[in-house]
Amino acid sequence: MKVQGTTINAQYYKKVLQDKLRPAIRKKRPGLLESGILFHHDNAPVHTARAVTDVLAGYKWELLEHPRYSPDLAPCDVLTLAKAAEIVKYINDSTIKFANGANSQSTEHSLPKVTDLDLKSRIITINSILSGGTDLSSKLCQVMTSEINNPSKALTAELESVKTEIPKLEDVKLIAAVPQLVRSEIFKTDHKQVAVTCLFQPGYPEVPLVTEIKSKTLGYKFLQGLAKVCDTEAKKYIGKPQVVHIVQFVSNFLDENPLCVCADEISLVKGKLCGAKDEVKLKQKSSQVVLKICQEEYFLNLRLTVPDDYPLRQVVPEIADHNFPEFLRINFQAQATETARQCVQPPLKKKPKDPPFVPKPSLRSVAEYVIECVQKYPLEICPLCHERALPVDPTSESATRGKYRVEKVYCGHLFHLICLTKFMKTPPFSEGKFCPTCGKQIFHEKFKVSAKVLEDRWAHKQAKQRELEEVVDFLE
Ligand SMILES: [Zn+2]
Numbered sequence: 001m002k003v004q005g006t007t008i009n010a011q012y013y014k015k016v017l018q019d020k021l022r023p024a025i026r027k028k029r030p031g032l033l034e035s036g037i038l039f040h041h042d043n044a045p046v047h048t049a050r051a052v053t054d055v056l057a058g059y060k061w062e063l064l065e066h067p068r069y070s071p072d073l074a075p076c077d078v079l080t081l082a083k084a085a086e087i088v089k090y091i092n093d094s095t096i097k098f099a100n101g102a103n104s105q106s107t108e109h110s111l112p113k114v115t116d117l118d119l120k121s122r123i124i125t126i127n128s129i130l131s132g133g134t135d136l137s138s139k140l141c142q143v144m145t146s147e148i149n150n151p152s153k154a155l156t157a158e159l160e161s162v163k164t165e166i167p168k169l170e171d172v173k174l175i176a177a178v179p180q181l182v183r184s185e186i187f188k189t190d191h192k193q194v195a196v197t198c199l200f201q202p203g204y205p206e207v208p209l210v211t212e213i214k215s216k217t218l219g220y221k222f223l224q225g226l227a228k229v230c231d232t233e234a235k236k237y238i239g240k241p242q243v244v245h246i247v248q249f250v251s252n253f254l255d256e257n258p259l260c261v262c263a264d265e266i267s268l269v270k271g272k273l274c275g276a277k278d279e280v281k282l283k284q285k286s287s288q289v290v291l292k293i294c295q296e297e298y299f300l301n302l303r304l305t306v307p308d309d310y311p312l313r314q315v316v317p318e319i320a321d322h323n324f325p326e327f328l329r330i331n332f333q334a335q336a337t338e339t340a341r342q343c344v345q346p347p348l349k350k351k352p353k354d355p356p357f358v359p360k361p362s363l364r365s366v367a368e369y370v371i372e373c374v375q376k377y378p379l380e381i382c383p384l385c386h387e388r389a390l391p392v393d394p395t396s397e398s399a400t401r402g403k404y405r406v407e408k409v410y411c412g413h414l415f416h417l418i419c420l421t422k423f424m425k426t427p428p429f430s431e432g433k434f435c436p437t438c439g440k441q442i443f444h445e446k447f448k449v450s451a452k453v454l455e456d457r458w459a460h461k462q463a464k465q466r467e468l469e470e471v472v473d474f475l476e
């Protein structure tokens with residue numbers, strides 16, 4: 001229940017109940033206030049705030065309890081037919097079990113016994129009244145009670161077989177099998193687990209069932225896509241039992257597509273690769289993502305292997321093929337490996353004020369690092385001579401040999417060795433040498449000499465020069 005542009009807080013919700021909902025019930029459902037209201041909303045903090053519970057207690061409305069730990073079960077503003085039916089079923093079973101997400105422990109939760117008749121006349125959800133759908137709740141309850149009472153023979157038979165067949169499937173747990181829906185949970189790893197709800201439509205099994213897939217760990221886009229594929233799959237079994245096929249299909253799909261654990265990351269990475277020659281290949285069999293990244297004449301193929309227990313363990317990056325100078329490949333590879341490690345291992349030196357370390361997915365960080373390098377370095381300009389640092393033609397050997405050999409210094413900028421040598425050997429020395437592009441001090445293996453030595457060398461060279469000039473003067 002949300003009014004555009006308004007943040008819902010407890011005070012606002014209380015006002016809606018007092019000024020809008022109660023008058024609307026009086027007008028649209030006369031007599032209901034007297035006969036008693038069964039009110040349903042979820043456990044959002046706004047709904048359970050003292051100010052709100054006090055108002056509801058004052059009205060003497062009975063609360064249709066919303067199961068804890070079940071964000072996907074019927075928030076009041078999306079109380080669809082099937083979900084309402086699910087509530088009725090659960091209520092009538094008196095005790096319900098909900099798998100409690102990541103650690104898979106079950107939470108038992110008792111609800112008051114409510115009859116269908118009670119529900120039909122009394123259930124109120126805030127949207128059913130305020131959105132103008134006066135009869136929505138009663139219609140819902142009529143449809144669902146009639147379907148509960150009269151499931152078709154085919155459906156009854158299928159539900160019976162579902163109860164024996166689904167528990168036989170590997171990694172699958174049956175949660176509910178009622179004439180409106182079958183819900184099961186598939187648990188592959190801590191990060192690869194889904195709840196599959198097969199919803200029966202009127203006319204089933206002559207019409208395909210509709211599948212809803214939820215997960216606390218897998219990406220929304222992936223789940224939407226998978227649900228769509230399931231709907232197509234269900235069409236293959238029209239007129240026949242569909243549920244077990246669909247659940248098995250989802251379970252197989254998770255096994256055969258190990259990269260589903262990073263589906264969202266992959267689509268973000270694809271967004272960074274927009275060159276005509278760039279490519280992303282998914283190799284589900286070997287659980288690898290292969291990127292071909294290009295910049296002008298340069299290219300690099302990056303192979304990222306996603307481990308079984310991703311994202312707890314990091315991706316393994318490997319530069320498979322490339323035409324960069326070897327020193328850059330070594331550098332990219334080392335940095336990519338380090339970036340991956342940092343995603344899953346706490347820093348070696350922990351600062352006291354750092355928040356507790358939480359491992360995070362590494363595929364996107366690693367891929368984006370390498371993509372940035374490949375896109376940046378071929379165009380980089382030597383900060384000293386302002387020409388391209390790397391040769392425009394990658395097959396030219398000048399980047400690794402000869403006077404235009406290229407060096408990468410501490411700050412990450414590329415210099416021609418010839419430019420850098422001249423710069424490093426020219427005063428002033430005392431304060432150190434700084435990169436003209438970024439201002440960071442230049443550290444490099446080749447120039448690990450103190451300012452004193454450099455001063456001496458410079459003085460020596462100058463002295464030699466003077467001597468030489470004197471000799472030339474003398475000869476003239
Ligand atoms: Zn240069």
Ligand SMILES: [Zn+2]
Nearest residue numbers: 411413435438
């Ligand atoms: Zn720099």
